[in-house]
Amino acid sequence: APSGTASNVVTYLARGDVALSVSVATVSTVLAPLITPPLTLLLAGEYLPVDAxxxxxxxxxxxxxxVIAGVLVRLAAGRHVDRVLPAMPWLSSVAIAAIV
Incomplete structure (x- = not known):
């Protein structure tokens, strides 16, 4: 139901509006437990109970x-993170592709 990290990474790589992408992903993720059951009823004709x-x-x-882990790593090892930061979007893309 909600979009995932992959859409945010692709938006970043395409030089799109990352803040908008993250905002849309956040809203859809937060609303998913509430919207999924009635949407399933509307589209599939059967109510799907979801343990919210x-x-x-x-x-x-x-x-x-x-996200919390990333912030902590950035605070603890900021200099090291700055060195590998340019490679991270591409590494994220490879990791996402491997997971998929």
Whole structure:
């Protein structure tokens, strides 16, 4: 349902509006637990119960924890991060492609 990190990386590589991409991804991720059940009913004709609490927990684990970890790494090793920063978008693209 919600867009993922890949769309933000591709937006960055295409020199698009990354702030807009992250904003849209954030809003769709936050709304997914509320919108998925009625949208499934509308499109598939069957209500799909979603455990909103579990979904929010998964969102926190997959979105919030990596962001916090990135901020901590940036604070702890800022000089080292600056050296590898130019390669990170391309490394992210390769990692996303490998996962897919």
């Amino acid at each position: 609490g579990a979904m929010v927990g998964d969102i926190l684990k997959t979105v919030l924890l990596p």
